[in-house]
Amino acid sequence: MDTAAAPAEADTPDARYAALAARDARFDGRFFVGVTSTGIYCRPVCRVRLPLQRNCRFFGNAASAEQAGFRPCLRCRPELAPGLSFTDSSQVLAQHAARLMEQAVMEGQPVSLPGVAGRLGVTDRHLRRIFQEAHGVSPIDFLTTQRLLLAKRLLTDTAMPVTHVALASGYGSVRRFNAAFAERYRLSPSALRREPAGPEAGAPVRSPRGAMPAGRGRARPSPAQPVLRLGYRPPFDVPGVLRFFAQRAVPGIEAVDGLSLRRTLVMPHGAEALAGWLELRFVPERHEVHVTLSPAFVPVLGAALQRVRHALDLDADPALVDPVLATLPMVPVPGIRLAGSFDGFETAMRVVLGQQVTVAAARTLARRIAERFGEAIETPFADLVRLPPTPAAIAQADPEEIGRLGIVRQRVRALQALAAEVHAGRIALHRGAPLAATMAAMQALPGIGEWTAQLIALRALAWPDAFPSTDIGLLNALGTRDVAAVLAQAEAWRPWRGYAVMRLWQHLETLK
Structure with a gap:
C-alpha cells in the first residue's frame, strides 16, 4: 500500500476522502466514513469499492456514525480499529471519561455516569456537557456503541452463546440485548453469525504451528481457544517493542519468540479470579495483532483485549508522536510505542x-x-x-x-x-x-x-x-x-x- 498518496493530515472532507481512497492505515480509528447509498459505516482501510465522495459522510468516532443511523461494516469491522491517544489538550477529561466507560464495558461491569463523574471529580451534568462537545455524542450513546461493538466482536470471533455475549456486553437480559442490537443494527445477533462477512473480515487467521521442543513450544489452539484481531496505525516499531519485553521477560511467566509474545495472566471476574494465558502475534502486513487466548478467559475477553491494547500501545497515533520525537538528538525510529502493562x-x-x-x-x-x-x-x-x-x-x-x-x-x-x-x-x-x-x-x-x-x-x-x-x-x-x-x-x-x-x-x- 502506498500511503504517500494520502495527505499527512485528514481534517477536511477532501483530505479524508483522499485517505479513504488510499486506504491509508495511518488514519485507521481517527475517522469513520458513512456511505449514504448503503447505510453502512467503514474504517478508512476498508477494501470495498471506493464510494462516490458525494455519498460519504465522515465521523470522528463509531458512536457518531451509529447515532446518524449507519450500521457497522461486516467486512472491515469498525470494532477492530485502534482507539485514540490521550493528549494534554482541553479534551483530556472527556477522553478520560470515555476510557473509563470503555474499560467498564470490556470488564463486564455496570457503568454509572454519576460514578464516572465522581471518579473524575466533576458533576455528571458537567461531564455530559464536555463529553458532548469533545465526542459529538452523549455518554449514553457512546456507551451503547461500545457495548454493541463488543457484542459484535464476540459474535463474530467466538462461539459464545448469545446469552453469554449479552452478559459480557453489559446487558442484564437477553431480551434487552436482542432489542438494542436489532434497533441499532437492524439485524438479530443470531443472524449476524450467519451473515457472510467477505474476504477482509473472514480472511483465515493462521494458527500457531504445532508443538516444538521444550522451552520454545507453541501449541495449536483448540476450537475453544478464540483467535481475535486488533488493529493499529502504522508505522509500528515491532522489533523495539518485542526487544523491550524480551529483555525483561520473567522465565515461566512470559516469553518472546519471533513476532510472538506469550504470557500467563490472572484476570478478575466478579468475585473470582481467572487464571490463563494468551499469545500475541504481530502481522505487520495487515497492521494487526492476532491474539489467541486461554479458554479460561472467554468470560473476560473484552477485558483481556483491553490489556493487550494497553501493553502494546495499539491506540497510539504516530502522526502526533513522531514529529515531536524527531527533535531528539539521535536518528529517529518511526512508530515508537510505550511498552505498557498486562498486569x-x-x-x-x-x-x-x-x-x-x-x-x-x-x-x-x-x-x-x-x-x-x-x-x-x-x-x-x-x-x-x-x-x-x-x-x-x-x-x-x-x-x-x-x-x-x-x-x-x-x-x-x-x-x-x-x-x-x-x-x-x-x-x-x-x-x-x-x-x-x-x-x-x-x-x-x-x-x-x-x-x-x-x-x-x-x-x-x-x-x-x-x-x-x-x-x-x-x-x-x-x-x-x-x-x-x-x-x-x-x-x-x-x-x-x-x-x-x-x-x-x-x-x-x-x-x-
Missing part, C-alpha cells in the same frame, strides 16, 4: 525491584519472587508454567522470607506497602486510574519516590507524558548528569515525553 501490580512490583539495579538484576529478583509466590499453572506452552504473584500474596508474605530472596529491607517495605494498598482497592493500577491521585497515593508509601511513581505512571497508568528525569539510563543516553538541564530540554517533547524516554532507552541499548 498493573506486577509491572509496579518490577519497577520497585528495579530501584538502583540493572535491568538484568531486576529480572533476576522478579524471577525469584515469581518462583516463590506465583502459583503453578498448566498451559499448552513448555515455557509458561507459572502465574505472576498477586497483591494478596505479596502483602501477606513474611517480610523475612522476601528478604531471603536477595531483596533489601527498604525494597521489601515498599513492595508490601504497595501490595496492601492495591489488594485493598485503595490504589488502582490501570490506564483508567486517576493520574494525580494515584501518583500522590503511591508517593505517600514508604520507599516510593518520584522516579518510581513516574515509571509506574509510564507503564501501568499509560500516561504518555511521564518523565522519570533522574533515571540513570535516560541521563546516560543524553550524555549528562544535569537533571535540571534534562527537564528543560524535555519541554520540547511534551505531551509525549514518555515516548521520548522509550526512544532514549532504546538508543542506549545500541551503544552497548
Whole structure:
C-alpha cells in the first residue's frame, strides 16, 4: 500500500476522502466514513469499492456514525480499529471519561455516569456537557456503541452463546440485548453469525504451528481457544517493542519468540479470579495483532483485549508522536510505542525491584519472587508454567522470607506497602486510574519516590507524558548528569515525553 498518496493530515472532507481512497492505515480509528447509498459505516482501510465522495459522510468516532443511523461494516469491522491517544489538550477529561466507560464495558461491569463523574471529580451534568462537545455524542450513546461493538466482536470471533455475549456486553437480559442490537443494527445477533462477512473480515487467521521442543513450544489452539484481531496505525516499531519485553521477560511467566509474545495472566471476574494465558502475534502486513487466548478467559475477553491494547500501545497515533520525537538528538525510529502493562501490580512490583539495579538484576529478583509466590499453572506452552504473584500474596508474605530472596529491607517495605494498598482497592493500577491521585497515593508509601511513581505512571497508568528525569539510563543516553538541564530540554517533547524516554532507552541499548 502506498500511503504517500494520502495527505499527512485528514481534517477536511477532501483530505479524508483522499485517505479513504488510499486506504491509508495511518488514519485507521481517527475517522469513520458513512456511505449514504448503503447505510453502512467503514474504517478508512476498508477494501470495498471506493464510494462516490458525494455519498460519504465522515465521523470522528463509531458512536457518531451509529447515532446518524449507519450500521457497522461486516467486512472491515469498525470494532477492530485502534482507539485514540490521550493528549494534554482541553479534551483530556472527556477522553478520560470515555476510557473509563470503555474499560467498564470490556470488564463486564455496570457503568454509572454519576460514578464516572465522581471518579473524575466533576458533576455528571458537567461531564455530559464536555463529553458532548469533545465526542459529538452523549455518554449514553457512546456507551451503547461500545457495548454493541463488543457484542459484535464476540459474535463474530467466538462461539459464545448469545446469552453469554449479552452478559459480557453489559446487558442484564437477553431480551434487552436482542432489542438494542436489532434497533441499532437492524439485524438479530443470531443472524449476524450467519451473515457472510467477505474476504477482509473472514480472511483465515493462521494458527500457531504445532508443538516444538521444550522451552520454545507453541501449541495449536483448540476450537475453544478464540483467535481475535486488533488493529493499529502504522508505522509500528515491532522489533523495539518485542526487544523491550524480551529483555525483561520473567522465565515461566512470559516469553518472546519471533513476532510472538506469550504470557500467563490472572484476570478478575466478579468475585473470582481467572487464571490463563494468551499469545500475541504481530502481522505487520495487515497492521494487526492476532491474539489467541486461554479458554479460561472467554468470560473476560473484552477485558483481556483491553490489556493487550494497553501493553502494546495499539491506540497510539504516530502522526502526533513522531514529529515531536524527531527533535531528539539521535536518528529517529518511526512508530515508537510505550511498552505498557498486562498486569498493573506486577509491572509496579518490577519497577520497585528495579530501584538502583540493572535491568538484568531486576529480572533476576522478579524471577525469584515469581518462583516463590506465583502459583503453578498448566498451559499448552513448555515455557509458561507459572502465574505472576498477586497483591494478596505479596502483602501477606513474611517480610523475612522476601528478604531471603536477595531483596533489601527498604525494597521489601515498599513492595508490601504497595501490595496492601492495591489488594485493598485503595490504589488502582490501570490506564483508567486517576493520574494525580494515584501518583500522590503511591508517593505517600514508604520507599516510593518520584522516579518510581513516574515509571509506574509510564507503564501501568499509560500516561504518555511521564518523565522519570533522574533515571540513570535516560541521563546516560543524553550524555549528562544535569537533571535540571534534562527537564528543560524535555519541554520540547511534551505531551509525549514518555515516548521520548522509550526512544532514549532504546538508543542506549545500541551503544552497548
